[in-house]
Amino acid sequence: MPVTQIEDLRLEVFAATADMAAAAAAGTAGVLTRAVAERGTARVVIATGNSQLAFVTALTGYDVPWPKVTVFHMDEYVGIDANHPASFRRWIRERIAEPFGPARVEYIDGEATDVEAECARYEALLRAAPIDLTCMGIGENGHLAFNEPGQADFDDPRWVKRITLTAESLQQQVGEGHFPDVAAVPPTAISLTVPALLSAREVQVVAPEQRKAAAVRNTLTLPIDTTCPSTILRRTPHAKLYLDAASATASLDLLPATA
Structure with a gap:
């Protein structure tokens, strides 16, 4: 499919989700392989959630120099156990760390007793060296990681902070099957900020x-x-x-006829 551009953003639409996932996986493999070839190591931030499952599954078909890659994730609920079915640490462990064996995975500790200190610790890890790639999605209310409408700051001096989830995000977690009801969803999370997410040399958005x-x-x-x-x-x-055909349905008038 041809790449379309809307302002500064490049986008590509695929008829099938599997084709979209394969293209994103190929892109990820390419970025990480080039980074390792150039500098000996690579650093990547990887989103969790149902929308990323096809992409992560497709990664198994590509040659990525995982033993030289450090992985970060982008958010975690405050107060959630690392083995809770909805824990993003668990998602990364089961879908990235265990199958791929990266050199290192840096986890956000959602159970930290001092949340502000945990934010500072994780920010220092992120800032220690350039990030080669951010792999992320888009929330149903437009959030990036857990940077919510009205709380996000495009010029935030911080790279990691505590965020209060909106009602829409709480409901999205229930809708995706992670929690039985809204009351069970932790109300706050530790999240990378928008400047942190976009600081990577390349940003891949799978939606x-x-x-x-x-x-x-x-x-x-x-x-x-x-x-x-x-x-x-x-x-x-x-x-x-x-994008796949389903996620592009409301935007077809913005895309060329060949997309």
């Missing part, structure tokens, strides 16, 4: 599924401000958005 169609449309059309955090991607020339 499949019909439930993301409205968020994709908003990302591509709304004014660029924090009422829809994902709109900042249109000012991010080193980002590329991968």
